[in-house]
Amino acid sequence: MEQDDKVLFMSDMAAQGKEPEILFWVGCAGSYDTRAQKITKALVKILNHAEVSFAILGKEENCTGDPARRAGNEFVFQMLALQNIETFKMYNVKRIVTFCPHCFNTLKNEYPELGSTVEVVHHTQFIKELIESGRLQVASAPGEVTYHDSCYLGRINDIYDIPRDLITAMGKTIEEMPRSRSRGLCCGAGGAQMFKEDEPGDKRINIERIEEALETGAETILVNCPFCTTMIEDGLKAKEKQESVMVYDLSEMIVQNNGWN
Amino acid sequence: MLQVVIFLIILIVVTYVAAMRYKRIYRNIKLGKDEDLSGDEAQRWKNTLLVAFGQKKMFKRIVPAIFHFFIYVAFLFTQIELIEIIIDGVTGRHRVFASSLGMVYTVLISTIEILSFLALIATFIFLARRNALKIPRFHFDDMGWWPKLDANLILLGELALVIGIFTMNGADMALQQIDPTHYPDTGNLALSSLISPLLFEGLGKDMLVLLERAGWWLHVLTVFAFILYLPISKHLHIFLAFPNVYFARLRSRGAIMNMPEITKEVSSMLGLTEDTTDMSAELPEFGAKDIDDLSWKTIMDAYSCTECGRCTSVCPAHITGKKLSPRKILMDIRDRTEEVAAHLDTKDDKLFPTRQPSEEYSMKHLDDGKSLFDYITREEIHACTTCNACVEACPIMIDPLTPILQLRRYEILTEAAGPKDWTPMFTNLENSSSPWQMPQERDAWVES
Numbered sequence A: 001m002e003q004d005d006k007v008l009f010m011s012d013m014a015a016q017g018k019e020p021e022i023l024f025w026v027g028c029a030g031s032y033d034t035r036a037q038k039i040t041k042a043l044v045k046i047l048n049h050a051e052v053s054f055a056i057l058g059k060e061e062n063c064t065g066d067p068a069r070r071a072g073n074e075f076v077f078q079m080l081a082l083q084n085i086e087t088f089k090m091y092n093v094k095r096i097v098t099f100c101p102h103c104f105n106t107l108k109n110e111y112p113e114l115g116s117t118v119e120v121v122h123h124t125q126f127i128k129e130l131i132e133s134g135r136l137q138v139a140s141a142p143g144e145v146t147y148h149d150s151c152y153l154g155r156i157n158d159i160y161d162i163p164r165d166l167i168t169a170m171g172k173t174i175e176e177m178p179r180s181r182s183r184g185l186c187c188g189a190g191g192a193q194m195f196k197e198d199e200p201g202d203k204r205i206n207i208e209r210i211e212e213a214l215e216t217g218a219e220t221i222l223v224n225c226p227f228c229t230t231m232i233e234d235g236l237k238a239k240e241k242q243e244s245v246m247v248y249d250l251s252e253m254i255v256q257n258n259g260w261n
Numbered sequence B: 001m002l003q004v005v006i007f008l009i010i011l012i013v014v015t016y017v018a019a020m021r022y023k024r025i026y027r028n029i030k031l032g033k034d035e036d037l038s039g040d041e042a043q044r045w046k047n048t049l050l051v052a053f054g055q056k057k058m059f060k061r062i063v064p065a066i067f068h069f070f071i072y073v074a075f076l077f078t079q080i081e082l083i084e085i086i087i088d089g090v091t092g093r094h095r096v097f098a099s100s101l102g103m104v105y106t107v108l109i110s111t112i113e114i115l116s117f118l119a120l121i122a123t124f125i126f127l128a129r130r131n132a133l134k135i136p137r138f139h140f141d142d143m144g145w146w147p148k149l150d151a152n153l154i155l156l157g158e159l160a161l162v163i164g165i166f167t168m169n170g171a172d173m174a175l176q177q178i179d180p181t182h183y184p185d186t187g188n189l190a191l192s193s194l195i196s197p198l199l200f201e202g203l204g205k206d207m208l209v210l211l212e213r214a215g216w217w218l219h220v221l222t223v224f225a226f227i228l229y230l231p232i233s234k235h236l237h238i239f240l241a242f243p244n245v246y247f248a249r250l251r252s253r254g255a256i257m258n259m260p261e262i263t264k265e266v267s268s269m270l271g272l273t274e275d276t277t278d279m280s281a282e283l284p285e286f287g288a289k290d291i292d293d294l295s296w297k298t299i300m301d302a303y304s305c306t307e308c309g310r311c312t313s314v315c316p317a318h319i320t321g322k323k324l325s326p327r328k329i330l331m332d333i334r335d336r337t338e339e340v341a342a343h344l345d346t347k348d349d350k351l352f353p354t355r356q357p358s359e360e361y362s363m364k365h366l367d368d369g370k371s372l373f374d375y376i377t378r379e380e381i382h383a384c385t386t387c388n389a390c391v392e393a394c395p396i397m398i399d400p401l402t403p404i405l406q407l408r409r410y411e412i413l414t415e416a417a418g419p420k421d422w423t424p425m426f427t428n429l430e431n432s433s434s435p436w437q438m439p440q441e442r443d444a445w446v447e448s
């Protein structure tokens, strides 16, 4: 396919009187963080190959407010949230796909109380849907991986099986960490910890987690969250293992398997 | 006759003191803010059945779950026997149910005996786990001398209870042979019928009567002591676990409690609604600084907490050596509530400076120069990743995260304080709608 990195904007579509099937919510990490931008682009490829009509908000997208709310700043959270909800209304958004579990959670569980009626799905859910409806084929390439449950997708939204189904669909076997699924250990980024120094302690949380991931012997660590990606990669660097062990978002693994990079 | 009089006096005193103590707990829980937790009764009853009665969440750790289950079921069943004990005590009769229930009685008491025996084994194992095996979560830094003693005291009480039951039943079985008119046939009780020949046969009647009475009194006095002791102990969970699970928040874990008063203000700031805010009104306080800012449910959580430490043992902050322990947050809330309650009880006017003589002694007027922040440090609340591991781990659906976030809200919104790194984050969010300050545009990646 040519131009599988094509991206449209909601404003342009609206100007032509069109509405996309979904709004791809990129999120702050996906927009600004160089590592997470790769995930953004992987998902764009998947959406284009599956011929999904999608658009992004671009400059009209604000942070969902997740870090502000969790840090305790309800004012800033609601400022951002209410503006986003107005934008959704303006463009008549019906369905959002996002690969950030924090955005996913806030949009899905916190916005309705403030007036949003948009349906929100995580990209793992959406990709599974695409496979099931035959819009997307996933190539199988055997290998051993371990999978890190993010708190906001797993414990907080009870999504454990869908990402694992995708991994098996790619032909991979999962070496589970002892602390997985509802007992999964946090990477250390949530609750706005990403944006501050750690409190005094013995160890960084991502180090505790990477040690557990390395124990499994798997050379690929699959994740579903841009913040986990950063945390786990930082942990690998601290262990000087960044050359031998790789960290990928599920969408990146699909793009790789399908030879789309 | 003398026994009846003594029993009646004790019963009346215990009932009165217990009523006062439990009423006080109820009042203390009501010191919290209103939170509407009604509705969806079907789900609530389901939780109560599965999680409280069925102990579903306990079974994530199978060994303690099984032994705890023995003690718990023994506790439930002993209540039936207690009814008889109280009737006997008040009327001066002996085993009133024995003759009327017949076979059923034998089965019932035998069940209690078997359960008591299992509970006895469990008690020994729990004492060993706590004191000899040194299970880490019972010895984290947040466990002071009192919580440790509290845990052991109740296990020793459990021991006394079981000894009481078997002495009473064993001696009774021997007496039934000597004096059947006064000691109605109970049938062959499962365990006492085995113990009785070994320990009690061949003893004189006087000795047996003495032992039977000693067992009976030990049993009933231990139960009374429990009832009076529970309100100051972590073992209050044997009652509160049920309402606590019933009233557990059913909304998604991912949705942090909304603040409608802020929605109102922000909406009018953004011009989404008519501005109706009264600018001259005093700025309200946001978040929680003391227990009356917390929901009543959080205070009930604190009173229900068993201090088992399951939450703390899975908390990523705690695992990596940070000061935060979700268990300690609950224990601190309970301690502060008890402190406030003591002030309300002593009614020292110096501590209620704004109170008018006609007004009640309430938290509104209390100023003892203290707050939750004297118990919970900033370092603790700053360490939370909101991962919900504690919420998931708690066997009785306590939510340690909500109060942590409310304390953060107080710090940020009311005090305008908090971790210094968060200040630029808030500024960036306000000015450029992203937590980072970025030179390029949000959609620059499209072209790159």
Ligand code: SF4
Pocket (backbone or CB within 6 Å): B311, B314, B315, B316, B317, B318, B324, B325, B326, B383, B384, B385, B386, B387, B388, B389, B390, B391, B400, B401
């Ligand atoms: S939510 Fe906070 S307190 Fe609870 S386990 Fe996670 S980090 Fe610890």
Ligand code: SF4
Pocket (backbone or CB within 6 Å): B304, B305, B306, B307, B308, B309, B310, B311, B312, B326, B327, B330, B393, B394, B395, B396, B398, B400
């Ligand atoms: S909050 Fe729950 S898990 Fe934590 S110590 Fe109390 S009872 Fe145990």
